[in-house]
Amino acid sequence: MYQTDILKDKVALVTGGRSGIGYGIAKQFLQLGATVMICSRKEEPLQQAAAELSEYGTVAYLPCDIRKTDQIKVVADKIKADFGRLDILINNAGGQFPAPAELISENGWAAVINNNLNGTFYVSQIMYKEFFAHQNSSVIVNIIANMHRGFPGMAHTGAARAGVENLTKTLAQEWAQHGVRVNAIAPGTIESSGLEQYPQPIRDRFEAGKEENLMKRFGTVEDIANAVVFYASDLSSYVSGTTLYVDGCEHLAGDRMGLIKTLRSML
Numbered sequence: 001m002y003q004t005d006i007l008k009d010k011v012a013l014v015t016g017g018r019s020g021i022g023y024g025i026a027k028q029f030l031q032l033g034a035t036v037m038i039c040s041r042k043e044e045p046l047q048q049a050a051a052e053l054s055e056y057g058t059v060a061y062l063p064c065d066i067r068k069t070d071q072i073k074v075v076a077d078k079i080k081a082d083f084g085r086l087d088i089l090i091n092n093a094g095g096q097f098p099a100p101a102e103l104i105s106e107n108g109w110a111a112v113i114n115n116n117l118n119g120t121f122y123v124s125q126i127m128y129k130e131f132f133a134h135q136n137s138s139v140i141v142n143i144i145a146n147m148h149r150g151f152p153g154m155a156h157t158g159a160a161r162a163g164v165e166n167l168t169k170t171l172a173q174e175w176a177q178h179g180v181r182v183n184a185i186a187p188g189t190i191e192s193s194g195l196e197q198y199p200q201p202i203r204d205r206f207e208a209g210k211e212e213n214l215m216k217r218f219g220t221v222e223d224i225a226n227a228v229v230f231y232a233s234d235l236s237s238y239v240s241g242t243t244l245y246v247d248g249c250e251h252l253a254g255d256r257m258g259l260i261k262t263l264r265s266m267l
Helices: 020-031 043-053 069-083 106-130 155-174 193-197 200-212 221-232 258-265
Strands: 011-015 035-039 059-061 088-091 138-143 180-187 243-246
Touching (some): 011 020, 011 106, 020 035, 020 043, 020 088, 020 221, 059 069, 069 106, 088 106, 088 221, 106 138, 106 155, 138 155, 138 221, 155 180, 180 221, 200 258
Parallel strands (some): 011 035, 011 088, 035 059, 088 138, 138 180
16 A cells, blocks of 8 residues: 555654554554554563564564653653654553443543543653654654544543544644644554453444444454554645544444443443
8 A cells, every 4th residue: 555665764652562453553664664662561462562573674662651751751762772763653552441431430530541641641742852842753643532422331531532632633733843743543443452352242242333334344453554654654744633533434423322231231
């Protein structure tokens, strides 16, 4: 789809890069000529992912909890020491759990907001200060979620991702003076390892949603990676502050209540 050297000489950081969408983005970046740093919290699976990805190009890794600014700073220092620059930041790391809003605990709410919203801001701010403010051309792509019509069954992550979408617009304006472009990708239901974490009734609900989708399928990791490459490359050099929904039209059509109905049936 893209020229094989479209990201040549670019250095990218992909948070949550050890599996799922993040892994797919890292793989495609490597195949298109970029040098990639991946990070996530657990070192052993991260190391394994980096070993697999090294088949496609130069990849480095470092464990990092994006909720902790001291750990993010260590990642920035390693990128600076190993590569001297950072051109592309993909904020993909995050996490959530399905639950009716009335049953989300104070700790559960805070954990998801801290991870998905605060973590995205912390990484963006630190990489801006360490790299992007001193360069003429940099890119941030935030991976959010399909919450265009709300997110019943995941109120915490819907709120957090909506916050990131607004943050995307704000940073795009504030940092444009330094040539930083900031955009977001909103995936629909994607066939990846992330679906395996859910209980079977919820996975069955997702499977039913495949038939309800106007395109009659789930998205693939490659669908998301292709969209990210567009935003990360010069093909979108005049695009910033936008959100691209990659969801088979899910944000415009379909029953948003299926997940919450399933959750309540499990109580």
